[in-house]
Amino acid sequence: MGSTVTSTAPTTADLMEAVAAVGAAYFQDFAAAAARHGLNSSQAKALKAVQEPVPMRALAGRLGCDASNVTGIVDRLEALGLAHREAAAADRRVKIVAITEQGRTVLGRIRDDMTRAQDAFASLDDEQRVTLDSLCRQVLPLLLGQ
Amino acid sequence: MGSTVTSTAPTTADLMEAVAAVGAAYFQDFAAAAARHGLNSSQAKALKAVQEPVPMRALAGRLGCDASNVTGIVDRLEALGLAHREAAAADRRVKIVAITEQGRTVLGRIRDDMTRAQDAFASLDDEQRVTLDSLCRQVLPLLLGQ
DNA sequence: TATTGTTATACTCTATAACTATA
DNA sequence: TATAGTTATAGAGTATAACAATA
Numbered sequence: 001m002g003s004t005v006t007s008t009a010p011t012t013a014d015l016m017e018a019v020a021a022v023g024a025a026y027f028q029d030f031a032a033a034a035a036r037h038g039l040n041s042s043q044a045k046a047l048k049a050v051q052e053p054v055p056m057r058a059l060a061g062r063l064g065c066d067a068s069n070v071t072g073i074v075d076r077l078e079a080l081g082l083a084h085r086e087a088a089a090a091d092r093r094v095k096i097v098a099i100t101e102q103g104r105t106v107l108g109r110i111r112d113d114m115t116r117a118q119d120a121f122a123s124l125d126d127e128q129r130v131t132l133d134s135l136c137r138q139v140l141p142l143l144l145g146q
Numbered sequence: 147m148g149s150t151v152t153s154t155a156p157t158t159a160d161l162m163e164a165v166a167a168v169g170a171a172y173f174q175d176f177a178a179a180a181a182r183h184g185l186n187s188s189q190a191k192a193l194k195a196v197q198e199p200v201p202m203r204a205l206a207g208r209l210g211c212d213a214s215n216v217t218g219i220v221d222r223l224e225a226l227g228l229a230h231r232e233a234a235a236a237d238r239r240v241k242i243v244a245i246t247e248q249g250r251t252v253l254g255r256i257r258d259d260m261t262r263a264q265d266a267f268a269s270l271d272d273e274q275r276v277t278l279d280s281l282c283r284q285v286l287p288l289l290l291g292q
Numbered sequence: 293t294a295t296t297g298t299t300a301t302a303c304t305c306t307a308t309a310a311c312t313a314t315a
Numbered sequence: 316t317a318t319a320g321t322t323a324t325a326g327a328g329t330a331t332a333a334c335a336a337t338a
Contacts, residue, residue, distance in 0.1 A: 009272035010279040016172065016263050018282035023169010025289035026162065042305080056320060066307050071321055093314045093319040117162050120288035124281070126155040131277050133156040135270070136164035142266035143171035188328080202297060212330050217298055239296040239337045 019139075026117050033113035037106050038080060046073045046097075047107055050083055053098040082106055165285075172263050179259035183252050184226060192219050192243075193253055196229055199244040228252055 010018070027041070034044035042063060049062045056074065060067040074097050077083035082103035088094035099107070112118075124132065156164070173187070180190035188209060195208045202220065206213040220243050223229040228249035234240035245253070258264075270278065 007276055009275040012264060012267045013257065015267040015270070015275060015278055016260070018279060018286070019165075019168055019267075020172050020176070022165055022282050022286055022289060023172060025286065026166050026169060029289065030166070067320070069306060091315070095320065111159065114162070116289050116291060118158060120285045121158045121161040121165075123284070123288060124161070128281060129155040129161060130153055132161055132281050133164060135274060135278050136168050138269070139266045140164070140168055140171065142269060143168060143175065143262050145262055213297070215329060237338070241297065
């Protein structure tokens with residue numbers, strides 16, 4: 001990478017605002033794409049999370065919500081045929097949620113429908129991609145707390 | 147800037163996920179900082195939006211919510227002494243919301259309290275700052291739609 | 293007649309607590 | 316006794332519709 005700074009370095013507050021704006025726009029795009037397939041944000045996030053089978057309680061952890069909410073979220077995915085519950089062999093209390101073929105199809109369509117985000121990130125060249133990726137990797141651990 | 151790509155360029159989907167994760171962590175930090183000052187995310191966002199005086203209806207537009215919600219949000223800011231309503235001189239139907247000195251103080255404290263985000267973005271060097279800033283400026287217009 | 297801000301109301305999402313069936 | 320999943324319930328946040336005041 002080059003070492004010259006081509007314009008005045010923005011303040012920490014500026015960077016925070018800019019990244020927040022990009023993140024907010026991304027989530028709007030994601031929610032809109034999910035809604036076109038009959039899912040709200042939580043349900044679509046859950047569908048992404050069960051690409052490998054996940055127990056109900058672990059799914060609650062990934063979604064950052066209480067376990068009681070997961071029942072309704074997975075009910076909706078099952079009603080649409082996008083995921084199903086399986087009894088766990090080792091512990092009969094546990095139910096494991098797994099995505100269906102139809103679920104994978106819908107997940108792919110949601111990704112394709114995120115046209116704004118697709119356009120935005122697809123417009124970056126290889127060098128910009130590497131830079132943005134490494135910046136995210138550097139910033140994220142600090143943002144998620146020590 | 148240099149022109150060498152130092153590692154494999156990530157896919158568009160990878161970049162979307164990475165930026166989304168950074169954005170989500172930022173908003174968690176923001177909400178937690180606001181809560182320490184008795185405000186929820188919407189109220190804190192409104193406080194930021196009224197640093198210059200804004201009519202109620204325009205504020206609804208900035209917050210991306212229905213005008214009926216703004217009444218309660220501004221009620222809360224007024225109850226805490228962080229903002230106040232002023233009658234508009236030109237049109238007596240309009241009420242203009244303005245931040246108070248105390249509001250500016252609290253807004254500054256919320257920013258200071260965003261320790262995770264502060265640490266994360268303060269860790270970047272000048273070249274990284276310029277790069278991230280320019281990437282956000284490039285990506286944001288596309289994300290916000292044509 | 294249209295618009296601003298407000299109120300009343302219903303809906304959605306989430307969390308808490310109690311329950312069951314397993315362990 | 317503790318844990319996984321579920322159910323019932325309450326709370327917060329938001330949107331819709333109706334209203335008074337003003338344009």
